[in-house]
Every structure is written in structure tokens, then in C-alpha cells.
Amino acid sequence: MGPPSAGDVRDAADRTRDRATATTTRRPRDGDRRRRVRGSVALADDARRRRAREADAGLPVELPDRHPADARAGVGLRSTPPERRNGLDAVTPRPDEFEHEAAGAEFDVTPDPLARLAAEATEPETGVGPAEMDVSRRAPPRRLPDLTTGPIRSGVMLLALPVLGEQLLNAGVAWNDTYLAGHLGAVATAAVGFGAYISWLISLLFSLVGIGATAIIARAVGAGRTRDADEAANQAMTLAVLLALAAIVGMYWLAPPLVRLLGLSASAGPLATRFIRIDLVGYVPESLTFVGAACLRGAGDTRTPMKIMAAVNVINVLATWGLTFGWGPLPELGAVGIAWGTVTARLLGGVLMTIILLRGRGGLRMSTDLLWPHGNWMRRILRIGLPASIDSAIMWSGHFVFLAILTRAPTRWPDDVMFAAHIVGIRIESLSYLPALAWSVAASTMVGQNLGAGNPRRALAAAREARNQAVGLLLLTGSLFFFGAETLFRFLSADPRVIECGVPALRGLAFVQPFVATLIVYLGALRGAGDTTVPMLFTVLGFAGLRIPIAYLGGVVLEGGLVGVWSGMYVDLVARAALMAWRLRSGRWQHARV
Structure with a gap:
């Protein structure tokens, strides 16, 4: 041959x-x-x-x-x-x-x-064209860990620790704002605190996109569908900007009615309105930072958002101090300087996130070809994110009613003192809430990627491991709340009346910290699976059935002061933690469609 x-x-x-x-x-x-x-x-x-x-x-x-x-x-x-x-x-x-x-x-x-x-x-044959092949084969600048194999404990820690650093930086900024306002007086504390609640409302609007994008991207990455992850990230950024523009228009006109509805004093009301309208300038860059970070976390990259937020928070602290007290050539703006400093930092965050995603990070890249609105992708994101956003909106509305009860509860303090004590107490409470949120993000990413890889048992084990780690951490913060309540209040407020009013309520909150960890982490796990409707119903039940009625009973009827109002919060947190644990144990979340 x-x-x-x-x-x-x-x-x-x-x-x-x-x-x-x-x-x-x-x-x-x-x-x-x-x-x-x-x-x-x-x-x-x-x-x-x-x-x-x-x-x-x-x-x-x-x-x-x-x-x-x-x-x-x-x-x-x-x-x-x-x-x-x-x-x-x-x-x-x-x-x-x-x-x-x-x-x-x-x-x-x-x-x-x-x-x-x-x-x-x-x-x-893949059935995709040359452009799709180039995107699907593009390697990220830094190789991300495989979260579908290996030890679960270290995987959870690897995801959670950068987010913990980011959340502690965020808490530092919130503490900085409260510290500055607290040393300007109770009126400034009340106005800045109300502005912070409005900022929280706007961030809930962006979570509508972020939660949906995280679930879709995590599931796609776990299944190896990198093209889908890329498209979802680009569509999420577009949707976030559209929502930010709508929020600017809406909140400009809604700010005065919201201030009047809450019943702030004649001194704090106009200052709060001015604070909110200045804050509008930062909505678009905030949307880019918030949703871009959610997309990167879904892909398993939690370090990049932490680095961006570190830069943002450093600028925030420097700008707020400089504009509040008039450092160097900067004008002395008082409480309004806190708002302008925050806007300056948000502009920086939006620019940094945009540059990083245009260059490509975590396997994701912004592209003009993929940013044009696409109905199918936006519907997918909204289908997952909308129930979670409604959940958050209900929570915010409940907090708003909660604040209205607080301002109308009989008290021996002047009008703004109990409200200021509540604001300071919530800032201190963030020492536990934000770390729990870090492990919630880890649970969300681990659950989403392992479900995408077809391993629901590992997804469940990851959720439980994240909860256990968070409980251990929040036991420490609970001890700090109980034994260091007065010291913490003195750091954030120079008004002895605010300190006397708020310390007993913070000590009561120390006893529910393990339930806070369970609630937040399991909620993140369910959202990572795409199961957002049932947790929304739990929120409705907790706020409408427990928190608001008990707060009214304890604060207005029984005249229990801040402790009486916060008692509704204690009961709500414990009850919803039990419901989240039951939902996770049922296993039905494993079959959620994303």
C-alpha cells in the first residue's frame, strides 16, 4: 500500500x-x-x-x-x-x-x-457567529475561583470578606455623615437622617436590577454560558440608568410632600428637602456603581467592587468634611456640605465602574453593541428583580410608617430628639446589618452558581455555611451593642438627651442579632436562586402584621418611647428569620426559573 x-x-x-x-x-x-x-x-x-x-x-x-x-x-x-x-x-x-x-x-x-x-x-458547531465566539472565549484579566467545586467554607469566606470590607467602608461613610450632623445639632441629624432614608429608597430601585442581574449572571456562569452573562450585565447597566433618570424626575417633585407627610419640624423640613434635591445629582453614577457591583458579584468577583468603594468612601469622607467646615478653598456649607460631598464621591464611583467594565473584568465587559435595550433580557431581569424590589419597597414603606409613628409617639423629649436617637441607633445597628449583608452576597453567588452547575445539595450546604459564619460574627456585635451602647451613642452624638433616649433601645436589639443573621443570609440565598416572590410575602406579613401594629401599641398606646416603638422591630426580625429558614428547608427554591 x-x-x-x-x-x-x-x-x-x-x-x-x-x-x-x-x-x-x-x-x-x-x-x-x-x-x-x-x-x-x-x-x-x-x-x-x-x-x-x-x-x-x-x-x-x-x-x-x-x-x-x-x-x-x-x-x-x-x-x-x-x-x-x-x-x-x-x-x-x-x-x-x-x-x-x-x-x-x-x-x-x-x-x-x-x-x-x-x-x-x-x-x-456552536451556532454562533464570529463576534459571539470572540466574546465567549475572552479570558478575564484575573482568573476567578471555581465556586462549584472545592471546600464550601473557604469559598464562602473568599466571597464574603471583600464584601465585608466594602460594607464596613459604607458603614464608615454613614457614621461619618451622622457624626458630622450630630455635632451640628439635632435638627441637622434629623434632616440628614431623613435624606438617608430617601437615598435608601433609591438604592432599592437599583436593587430591582441588581438582584435580577446577580441571579441570572451567577446561574449563567455556573452553567458555562459566558455569552449570556455578558449580555445580562450590559442590559442591567442600561436598565439601571433608565431607572435613575426616572427617579431624578420623580423625587424632585416628591421631596416636599414626603417631608410634610413625615411631620418633621419647621426647622428640619426645609433642610431635608434641600438635602434630597442635591442628592439627585448622584443618582445616575450611583446606579452604574450599584448595578455594576451586583453584576461582578454574580460572576464571582467581589474584590473589584470593594476596591472601587474604598476609593469612593475615602473621597466621600474628605469631601464631606471639607465642604461642611470649609477646608482651604472649599466653601463652608454646613449640613448641605454632607450632601455635596456624597454626590462628589458617587460621581467618582460611577466613572471608575464604567472604565473597569469597558476594559473588561470578571469575564464581563460593557459593549456599545450590547447596551442597546433588549426587551427579552430586560423582562428576564425584571421578572426576578421585581418581586425582590417590591419586597424592599414594602420594607421601606414600613420604615416610613415606622418613622411616622416615631414622630407622633408621646415623649418627654423635644420633637427631634427621639427621631435623632432613632437615626443614631440605626447607624450603630449597621455594624451588624452590613456584615450580615456580606455573607448574604456570598450565599447568593454560591447558590446561583451551584444551581447553574446542577448541584442543588451543594447550594443548600453553602447557604447554611454562610448563615453559620454570619451568626458567629453577629453574636460579637450583639455583645458590643449591649455592653458598649452608651459609648457608641456618645461617639455619634453630642446631645445627652439623644444618648439617654437611645441607649436602652440599642441594648434590646442586641438579643435578636442571631435572628438578623439568619434572616439576611437566607434572604440572599433565596434571591440568588431566583426565588423572590415568597420572601416578598414574608416581608408583607412581617411589616403589616407585626412591626407596624406592635410599634404603634408600644410607642403610642403604651407610651414606651423608643424602646416601645422598636419592640415591633424585634418581633418582626425574629418571625421573618423563622419563615426564611422554613422556606430554605422546603427545597422549593431549587426549582425557581431565572
Whole structure:
């Protein structure tokens, strides 16, 4: 039998391609990539031996002048013919091949054009065009950990600790604002505190997008669908900006009626309105920062949002102090300087997040082609995020009614003192709430990615591990609340009446900290699975059935002061924690559609 011809080589490549197409229809994951590279090397060796035999027999061998990978990239024909040695090309490896290898992506290792062509023929048909292939194969600048394998405890910690750092920085900014307002008087504390509640309302609007994007991206990354994750991130950013623009228009006109509805004093009301309207300037950059961070967390990158927020918070503190007291050339604006300092920091955050996502991070990249509104993607995001947003809106509305009860409860203090004590107490309470939120984010990402990978048991184990770690941390903060309540209040307020009013309520809150951890972490786990409707119903029950009635009973009817009003919060937190634990144990969240 004579040596095989070039046609035999092409026929063998066709048969290899047919077998690969019949057995592989999905985009390869890491293990498949390693097998693909080994298979490509074997095929290259086989093709090289066959072509050597052809050359020895004097048979003509057809060599393409255009590299297949260059053809896909749109590179023109080579200007000079390849050097030939005994019928073989002396092909110099291209630099981009080593870049792909370093990034852990697929690359072509076959050493000559015909073998390259045969190896390319073995790639499965994906049904996507060149642009989609480029996006799907793009390796992130920093390789993210695989959250679907390995130890769960360290995986949870790896996700939670950067978020904890970010949340503590956020708490530091909130404490900074309260500290500045507290040393300007009870009127400034009440006005800035009400402005903070409005800012919270706007952040809940952005969570409508962020929660949906996190669930979809985490599920897509777990299943290896990187193209879907990229599209979801871009559509989420577009939707966030549209909502921010709507919020600017709406809140400009709603600010005065909301202030009047709450019943702030004649001194605090106008200042609160002015604070809110200044804050409007930062809504669009805040939306970019908030939703961009949610997208990155869904992809498993919690470090980048922490770094961005670190820069934002440093600028926030410096700008608020400088504008409040008039450092150097800056004007002395008083309480209004707190609002302008916050806006300055938000502008920085929006710019940083946009630059990072345009360059690509965590496997995600902003692209003008993908930012144009797409109805199907936006409906998917809203279908998951809307129940969670309604949940948050109900919670905010409940807090608003809660504040209205607080301002109308009989008290021996002047009008703004109990309200200021409540604001300071909530700031202190964030020392436990924000760390619990960090483990909630970890649970959300772990649950979403493991459900996407088809491993619900590991998803459940991750949720429980996150809860256990959060409970241990909040037991420490509970001890701090009980034994250090007076010291904490003295740090944030110089008014002895505010301190005397708020310390007993904070000590009562210390006893419910384990329930706070359970509630927040399990809520994050359910949202990561896409199960957002049932938790929304739990929130309605907790606020309408427990928190508001008990707060009214304890604060207005029984005249229990701040402790009487907060008693409704204590009961609500315990009850909803039990309901979240029951929902997680039922397992129905594992079948939620995203």
C-alpha cells in the first residue's frame, strides 16, 4: 500500500470533525479544553507523519497560505510564502497564542498549516457567529475561583470578606455623615437622617436590577454560558440608568410632600428637602456603581467592587468634611456640605465602574453593541428583580410608617430628639446589618452558581455555611451593642438627651442579632436562586402584621418611647428569620426559573 495522499488527510479530518460534532454540542469547559488541546496535539503529530511520508514519496502537498485563525480574525494573506523544509512549514508561533495559553483560554497548538486546518475541523458547531465566539472565549484579566467545586467554607469566606470590607467602608461613610450632623445639632441629624432614608429608597430601585442581574449572571456562569452573562450585565447597566433618570424626575417633585407627610419640624423640613434635591445629582453614577457591583458579584468577583468603594468612601469622607467646615478653598456649607460631598464621591464611583467594565473584568465587559435595550433580557431581569424590589419597597414603606409613628409617639423629649436617637441607633445597628449583608452576597453567588452547575445539595450546604459564619460574627456585635451602647451613642452624638433616649433601645436589639443573621443570609440565598416572590410575602406579613401594629401599641398606646416603638422591630426580625429558614428547608427554591 502506497503512502496516504493529501486527500486522505482531509478525509480523516472530516471524519474526526463529524465525530466531535455528534458528541459535543455545548461550549467546552476547562476539562474539555485540556482534552481538546491533547487531541489537537495528537492530530498534529499524525498529520505531520503522514505529510512527511507524502514528501518522501514525492507527492504534492497543498499548503494553505492563510492561517485559519487569521482568517477568522480578518487578517489578510501572508505576504511571503512560508519556508519549506522537506515539505514542512517552519511556522513561528504567534505571540497571541502564548497570551491565550497564559490566560487559560483555548488556543491552537498544531505546528503546521494543514494540521492546524485539521484541528480546526474538529471544533464543534456552536451556532454562533464570529463576534459571539470572540466574546465567549475572552479570558478575564484575573482568573476567578471555581465556586462549584472545592471546600464550601473557604469559598464562602473568599466571597464574603471583600464584601465585608466594602460594607464596613459604607458603614464608615454613614457614621461619618451622622457624626458630622450630630455635632451640628439635632435638627441637622434629623434632616440628614431623613435624606438617608430617601437615598435608601433609591438604592432599592437599583436593587430591582441588581438582584435580577446577580441571579441570572451567577446561574449563567455556573452553567458555562459566558455569552449570556455578558449580555445580562450590559442590559442591567442600561436598565439601571433608565431607572435613575426616572427617579431624578420623580423625587424632585416628591421631596416636599414626603417631608410634610413625615411631620418633621419647621426647622428640619426645609433642610431635608434641600438635602434630597442635591442628592439627585448622584443618582445616575450611583446606579452604574450599584448595578455594576451586583453584576461582578454574580460572576464571582467581589474584590473589584470593594476596591472601587474604598476609593469612593475615602473621597466621600474628605469631601464631606471639607465642604461642611470649609477646608482651604472649599466653601463652608454646613449640613448641605454632607450632601455635596456624597454626590462628589458617587460621581467618582460611577466613572471608575464604567472604565473597569469597558476594559473588561470578571469575564464581563460593557459593549456599545450590547447596551442597546433588549426587551427579552430586560423582562428576564425584571421578572426576578421585581418581586425582590417590591419586597424592599414594602420594607421601606414600613420604615416610613415606622418613622411616622416615631414622630407622633408621646415623649418627654423635644420633637427631634427621639427621631435623632432613632437615626443614631440605626447607624450603630449597621455594624451588624452590613456584615450580615456580606455573607448574604456570598450565599447568593454560591447558590446561583451551584444551581447553574446542577448541584442543588451543594447550594443548600453553602447557604447554611454562610448563615453559620454570619451568626458567629453577629453574636460579637450583639455583645458590643449591649455592653458598649452608651459609648457608641456618645461617639455619634453630642446631645445627652439623644444618648439617654437611645441607649436602652440599642441594648434590646442586641438579643435578636442571631435572628438578623439568619434572616439576611437566607434572604440572599433565596434571591440568588431566583426565588423572590415568597420572601416578598414574608416581608408583607412581617411589616403589616407585626412591626407596624406592635410599634404603634408600644410607642403610642403604651407610651414606651423608643424602646416601645422598636419592640415591633424585634418581633418582626425574629418571625421573618423563622419563615426564611422554613422556606430554605422546603427545597422549593431549587426549582425557581431565572
